[in-house]
Amino acid sequence: MVPFRKMHGLGNDFVVLDARAGDLDLTPDRIVGIADRHFGVGCDQFIVMEPGTRGADVFMRIYNPDGSEGGACGNATRCIASLVAGESGADRVVVRTISGDLPVERLPDGLWRADMGAPRLAWQEVPLARETDTLHLPIGLGPVSDPAACSMGNPHATFFVPDIEAVDVASLGPTLERDAIFPDRANIGFAQVMGPEWIRLRMWERGAGMTLACGSGACATLVNAVRRGLAGRRARVSMERGDLVIEWREADGHVLMTGPVATAFTGTLDLGAFGP
Numbered sequence: 013m014v015p016f017r018k019m020h021g022l023g024n025d026f027v028v029l030d031a032r033a034g035d036l037d038l039t040p041d042r043i044v045g046i047a048d049r050h051f052g053v054g055c056d057q058f059i060v061m062e063p064g065t066r067g068a069d070v071f072m073r074i075y076n077p078d079g080s081e082g083g084a085c086g087n088a089t090r091c092i093a094s095l096v097a098g099e100s101g102a103d104r105v106v107v108r109t110i111s112g113d114l115p116v117e118r119l120p121d122g123l124w125r126a127d128m129g130a131p132r133l134a135w136q137e138v139p140l141a142r143e144t145d146t147l148h149l150p151i152g153l154g155p156v157s158d159p160a161a162c163s164m165g166n167p168h169a170t171f172f173v174p175d176i177e178a179v180d181v182a183s184l185g186p187t188l189e190r191d192a193i194f195p196d197r198a199n200i201g202f203a204q205v206m207g208p209e210w211i212r213l214r215m216w217e218r219g220a221g222m223t224l225a226c227g228s229g230a231c232a233t234l235v236n237a238v239r240r241g242l243a244g245r246r247a248r249v250s251m252e253r254g255d256l257v258i259e260w261r262e263a264d265g266h267v268l269m270t271g272p273v274a275t276a277f278t279g280t281l282d283l284g285a286f287g288p
Protein backbone atom coordinates (compact mmCIF):
# COMPACT_ATOMS: atom_id res chain seq x y z
CA MET A 13 0.00 0.00 0.00
CA VAL A 14 1.38 3.38 -1.01
CA PRO A 15 0.25 6.69 0.49
CA PHE A 16 -0.86 9.43 -1.88
CA ARG A 17 -2.04 12.99 -1.64
CA LYS A 18 -4.65 14.64 -3.83
CA MET A 19 -3.73 18.30 -4.44
CA HIS A 20 -4.87 21.02 -6.77
CA GLY A 21 -4.15 24.54 -7.97
CA LEU A 22 -7.42 26.28 -8.90
CA GLY A 23 -9.00 22.88 -9.61
CA ASN A 24 -6.15 21.60 -11.83
CA ASP A 25 -5.81 18.40 -9.80
CA PHE A 26 -2.98 16.02 -9.07
CA VAL A 27 -2.35 12.63 -7.53
CA VAL A 28 1.00 13.03 -5.77
CA LEU A 29 3.18 10.06 -4.86
CA ASP A 30 6.40 10.35 -2.91
CA ALA A 31 9.23 8.25 -4.35
CA ARG A 32 12.03 10.10 -2.58
CA ALA A 33 12.77 7.16 -0.26
CA GLY A 34 12.86 4.62 -3.07
CA ASP A 35 11.39 3.43 -6.33
CA LEU A 36 7.61 2.80 -6.23
CA ASP A 37 7.44 0.35 -9.12
CA LEU A 38 5.17 2.60 -11.15
CA THR A 39 4.31 1.25 -14.59
CA PRO A 40 2.45 2.97 -17.45
CA ASP A 41 -0.63 0.80 -16.70
CA ARG A 42 -0.60 1.83 -13.06
CA ILE A 43 -0.18 5.54 -13.83
CA VAL A 44 -2.98 5.55 -16.40
CA GLY A 45 -5.23 3.47 -14.13
CA ILE A 46 -4.77 5.64 -11.04
CA ALA A 47 -5.29 8.82 -13.11
CA ASP A 48 -8.56 7.49 -14.54
CA ARG A 49 -11.56 9.32 -13.09
CA HIS A 50 -13.82 6.26 -13.21
CA PHE A 51 -11.51 3.37 -12.30
CA GLY A 52 -8.85 5.17 -10.25
CA VAL A 53 -8.45 8.27 -8.09
CA GLY A 54 -8.63 10.58 -11.10
CA CYS A 55 -6.47 13.60 -11.85
CA ASP A 56 -5.28 15.99 -14.53
CA GLN A 57 -1.65 15.11 -13.78
CA PHE A 58 0.05 12.29 -11.93
CA ILE A 59 3.02 13.68 -10.02
CA VAL A 60 5.94 11.69 -8.65
CA MET A 61 8.30 13.32 -6.16
CA GLU A 62 11.85 12.01 -6.57
CA PRO A 63 15.02 12.96 -4.69
CA GLY A 64 16.47 16.39 -5.44
CA THR A 65 20.19 16.57 -6.02
CA ARG A 66 22.80 19.28 -6.59
CA GLY A 67 20.86 22.42 -5.73
CA ALA A 68 17.31 21.12 -6.05
CA ASP A 69 15.10 20.29 -3.06
CA VAL A 70 13.00 17.80 -5.02
CA PHE A 71 12.64 16.41 -8.52
CA MET A 72 9.07 16.54 -9.87
CA ARG A 73 8.11 14.05 -12.57
CA ILE A 74 4.90 14.88 -14.43
CA TYR A 75 2.62 12.44 -16.22
CA ASN A 76 -0.61 13.18 -18.06
CA PRO A 77 -3.60 10.82 -17.64
CA ASP A 78 -2.83 9.25 -21.02
CA GLY A 79 0.56 8.19 -19.66
CA SER A 80 2.66 10.74 -21.57
CA GLU A 81 5.31 12.67 -19.67
CA GLY A 82 5.13 16.49 -19.49
CA GLY A 83 8.02 18.89 -19.14
CA ALA A 84 6.24 21.50 -17.02
CA CYS A 85 3.25 21.93 -14.76
CA GLY A 86 2.91 25.33 -13.14
CA ASN A 87 0.12 24.47 -10.74
CA ALA A 88 1.86 21.28 -9.56
CA THR A 89 5.11 23.21 -9.13
CA ARG A 90 3.48 25.38 -6.48
CA CYS A 91 1.83 22.37 -4.82
CA ILE A 92 5.04 20.32 -4.61
CA ALA A 93 7.01 23.34 -3.40
CA SER A 94 4.49 23.86 -0.60
CA LEU A 95 4.83 20.22 0.49
CA VAL A 96 8.62 20.33 0.59
CA ALA A 97 8.66 23.72 2.30
CA GLY A 98 6.20 22.39 4.86
CA GLU A 99 8.64 19.61 5.76
CA SER A 100 11.69 21.82 6.19
CA GLY A 101 10.09 25.07 7.30
CA ALA A 102 11.83 26.88 4.43
CA ASP A 103 10.09 29.71 2.61
CA ARG A 104 11.93 29.07 -0.64
CA VAL A 105 12.55 25.76 -2.42
CA VAL A 106 13.82 24.69 -5.82
CA VAL A 107 11.70 22.22 -7.78
CA ARG A 108 13.62 20.43 -10.53
CA THR A 109 11.80 19.19 -13.65
CA ILE A 110 13.05 17.65 -16.88
CA SER A 111 12.84 21.18 -18.33
CA GLY A 112 14.83 22.94 -15.63
CA ASP A 113 15.01 24.21 -12.05
CA LEU A 114 12.10 26.30 -10.77
CA PRO A 115 12.63 28.39 -7.59
CA VAL A 116 9.38 28.82 -5.65
CA GLU A 117 8.71 31.06 -2.67
CA ARG A 118 5.97 31.38 -0.09
CA LEU A 119 4.55 34.93 0.04
CA PRO A 120 3.31 36.61 3.23
CA ASP A 121 -0.31 36.34 2.01
CA GLY A 122 -0.06 32.53 1.80
CA LEU A 123 0.18 32.39 -1.99
CA TRP A 124 3.14 30.79 -3.77
CA ARG A 125 5.24 32.39 -6.48
CA ALA A 126 7.16 30.21 -8.94
CA ASP A 127 9.87 31.42 -11.27
CA MET A 128 8.90 29.46 -14.37
CA GLY A 129 12.03 30.53 -16.26
CA ALA A 130 12.25 32.22 -19.63
CA PRO A 131 9.80 31.31 -22.38
CA ARG A 132 11.30 29.67 -25.44
CA LEU A 133 10.16 31.49 -28.53
CA ALA A 134 12.03 29.93 -31.45
CA TRP A 135 10.09 27.48 -33.62
CA GLN A 136 12.53 24.65 -32.88
CA GLU A 137 12.09 25.24 -29.15
CA VAL A 138 8.27 25.00 -29.04
CA PRO A 139 8.76 22.67 -31.00
CA LEU A 140 7.08 23.17 -34.38
CA ALA A 141 7.42 20.77 -37.28
CA ARG A 142 8.88 23.33 -39.69
CA GLU A 143 10.32 26.85 -39.74
CA THR A 144 7.41 29.13 -38.79
CA ASP A 145 6.90 32.55 -37.19
CA THR A 146 5.82 31.52 -33.68
CA LEU A 147 3.76 34.71 -33.37
CA HIS A 148 1.45 33.60 -36.18
CA LEU A 149 0.99 29.88 -36.79
CA PRO A 150 -0.75 29.13 -40.09
CA ILE A 151 -3.36 26.87 -38.53
CA GLY A 152 -7.00 27.16 -37.53
CA LEU A 153 -10.17 25.20 -37.00
CA GLY A 154 -13.75 26.40 -37.24
CA PRO A 155 -13.97 29.88 -35.75
CA VAL A 156 -10.41 30.01 -34.35
CA SER A 157 -7.19 30.74 -36.23
CA ASP A 158 -3.77 32.41 -36.13
CA PRO A 159 -2.47 31.28 -32.70
CA ALA A 160 0.86 32.30 -31.18
CA ALA A 161 3.14 29.63 -29.75
CA CYS A 162 5.88 29.34 -27.18
CA SER A 163 7.33 26.81 -24.78
CA MET A 164 7.24 27.18 -21.01
CA GLY A 165 9.11 23.88 -20.72
CA ASN A 166 6.14 22.36 -22.56
CA PRO A 167 4.53 23.37 -25.86
CA HIS A 168 1.70 25.91 -25.86
CA ALA A 169 -0.38 27.61 -28.53
CA THR A 170 -2.70 30.50 -27.69
CA PHE A 171 -5.72 31.45 -29.79
CA PHE A 172 -6.91 34.99 -29.02
CA VAL A 173 -10.68 35.15 -29.36
CA PRO A 174 -13.30 37.92 -29.04
CA ASP A 175 -15.70 35.87 -26.87
CA ILE A 176 -14.27 33.08 -24.76
CA GLU A 177 -17.69 31.75 -23.75
CA ALA A 178 -18.49 31.07 -27.41
CA VAL A 179 -15.50 28.73 -27.87
CA ASP A 180 -16.30 25.01 -27.91
CA VAL A 181 -13.07 23.93 -26.21
CA ALA A 182 -14.03 20.26 -26.00
CA SER A 183 -14.57 19.87 -29.71
CA LEU A 184 -11.70 22.06 -30.97
CA GLY A 185 -9.06 20.91 -28.48
CA PRO A 186 -8.49 17.28 -29.55
CA THR A 187 -7.86 18.20 -33.19
CA LEU A 188 -5.72 21.27 -32.50
CA GLU A 189 -3.59 19.41 -29.92
CA ARG A 190 -2.62 16.95 -32.67
CA ASP A 191 -2.19 19.39 -35.57
CA ALA A 192 0.73 18.30 -37.76
CA ILE A 193 2.55 21.54 -36.94
CA PHE A 194 3.10 20.23 -33.37
CA PRO A 195 5.42 17.20 -33.54
CA ASP A 196 5.09 16.67 -29.76
CA ARG A 197 1.42 17.74 -29.69
CA ALA A 198 0.62 20.97 -27.77
CA ASN A 199 -1.39 22.47 -24.97
CA ILE A 200 -4.07 24.70 -26.48
CA GLY A 201 -5.23 27.93 -24.83
CA PHE A 202 -8.20 30.09 -25.82
CA ALA A 203 -7.76 33.59 -24.45
CA GLN A 204 -9.87 36.73 -24.37
CA VAL A 205 -7.96 39.88 -23.51
CA MET A 206 -10.26 41.91 -21.26
CA GLY A 207 -7.73 44.73 -20.79
CA PRO A 208 -3.98 45.28 -20.48
CA GLU A 209 -3.95 43.68 -17.01
CA TRP A 210 -6.66 41.04 -17.30
CA ILE A 211 -6.95 37.99 -19.55
CA ARG A 212 -9.54 35.23 -19.44
CA LEU A 213 -8.28 31.77 -20.40
CA ARG A 214 -9.80 28.36 -21.09
CA MET A 215 -7.52 25.38 -21.66
CA TRP A 216 -7.29 22.16 -23.54
CA GLU A 217 -4.28 20.31 -22.16
CA ARG A 218 -2.16 17.87 -24.10
CA GLY A 219 -2.71 14.37 -22.80
CA ALA A 220 -5.32 15.52 -20.29
CA GLY A 221 -8.17 17.33 -22.10
CA MET A 222 -10.14 20.23 -20.65
CA THR A 223 -8.83 21.35 -17.29
CA LEU A 224 -10.07 24.01 -14.88
CA ALA A 225 -6.68 25.73 -14.86
CA CYS A 226 -3.19 25.46 -16.31
CA GLY A 227 -0.25 27.32 -14.78
CA SER A 228 2.16 26.97 -17.68
CA GLY A 229 -0.76 27.82 -20.00
CA ALA A 230 -1.40 31.04 -18.08
CA CYS A 231 2.31 31.91 -18.41
CA ALA A 232 2.35 31.14 -22.14
CA THR A 233 -0.81 33.20 -22.64
CA LEU A 234 0.64 36.29 -20.97
CA VAL A 235 3.87 35.93 -22.94
CA ASN A 236 2.00 35.57 -26.23
CA ALA A 237 -0.32 38.48 -25.36
CA VAL A 238 2.67 40.72 -24.66
CA ARG A 239 4.38 39.65 -27.89
CA ARG A 240 1.21 40.51 -29.79
CA GLY A 241 0.95 43.92 -28.08
CA LEU A 242 -2.32 42.93 -26.40
CA ALA A 243 -1.36 43.14 -22.72
CA GLY A 244 1.16 44.56 -20.29
CA ARG A 245 3.92 42.46 -18.72
CA ARG A 246 1.87 41.79 -15.57
CA ALA A 247 -1.69 40.56 -15.70
CA ARG A 248 -4.33 38.57 -13.89
CA VAL A 249 -5.18 35.42 -15.83
CA SER A 250 -8.66 34.19 -14.92
CA MET A 251 -9.53 30.56 -15.52
CA GLU A 252 -12.66 28.54 -14.71
CA ARG A 253 -12.29 28.59 -10.93
CA GLY A 254 -9.85 31.36 -10.10
CA ASP A 255 -6.94 33.57 -11.01
CA LEU A 256 -3.18 33.46 -11.33
CA VAL A 257 -1.07 36.59 -11.48
CA ILE A 258 1.55 36.30 -14.19
CA GLU A 259 4.48 38.64 -14.73
CA TRP A 260 6.98 38.46 -17.59
CA ARG A 261 9.87 40.17 -15.83
CA GLU A 262 11.72 42.68 -17.96
CA ALA A 263 15.06 42.39 -16.11
CA ASP A 264 15.81 38.74 -16.93
CA GLY A 265 12.95 37.61 -19.16
CA HIS A 266 11.70 35.09 -16.59
CA VAL A 267 7.99 34.46 -16.08
CA LEU A 268 6.69 34.61 -12.50
CA MET A 269 3.46 32.82 -11.61
CA THR A 270 1.63 33.54 -8.34
CA GLY A 271 -1.28 31.50 -7.05
CA PRO A 272 -2.72 29.20 -4.39
CA VAL A 273 -2.19 25.54 -3.50
CA ALA A 274 -4.59 23.11 -1.82
CA THR A 275 -4.76 19.55 -0.54
CA ALA A 276 -8.15 17.90 -1.13
CA PHE A 277 -7.53 14.59 0.67
CA THR A 278 -4.99 11.86 1.36
CA GLY A 279 -5.25 8.09 1.11
CA THR A 280 -3.46 4.86 0.28
CA LEU A 281 -3.26 2.99 -3.01
CA ASP A 282 -2.88 -0.69 -3.77
CA LEU A 283 -0.65 -0.29 -6.85
CA GLY A 284 -1.10 -3.95 -7.79
CA ALA A 285 -4.81 -3.33 -8.36
CA PHE A 286 -3.92 -1.14 -11.34
CA GLY A 287 -1.92 -3.65 -13.33
CA PRO A 288 1.46 -5.38 -13.32
Ligand SMILES: N[C@@H](CCC[C@H](N)C(=O)O)C(=O)O
Nearest residue numbers: 082085086087166226227228
Ligand atom coordinates in the same frame (compact mmCIF):
# COMPACT_ATOMS: atom_id res chain seq x y z
N1 LIG B 1 -1.57 21.63 -15.82
C1 LIG B 1 -0.22 21.95 -16.05
C2 LIG B 1 0.37 21.55 -17.38
C3 LIG B 1 0.39 20.03 -17.52
C4 LIG B 1 1.28 19.45 -18.60
C5 LIG B 1 0.64 19.38 -19.94
N2 LIG B 1 -0.58 18.66 -20.05
C6 LIG B 1 1.67 18.89 -20.97
O1 LIG B 1 1.61 17.73 -21.45
O2 LIG B 1 2.55 19.68 -21.28
C7 LIG B 1 0.14 23.35 -15.59
O3 LIG B 1 -0.44 23.80 -14.57
O4 LIG B 1 1.05 23.95 -16.14
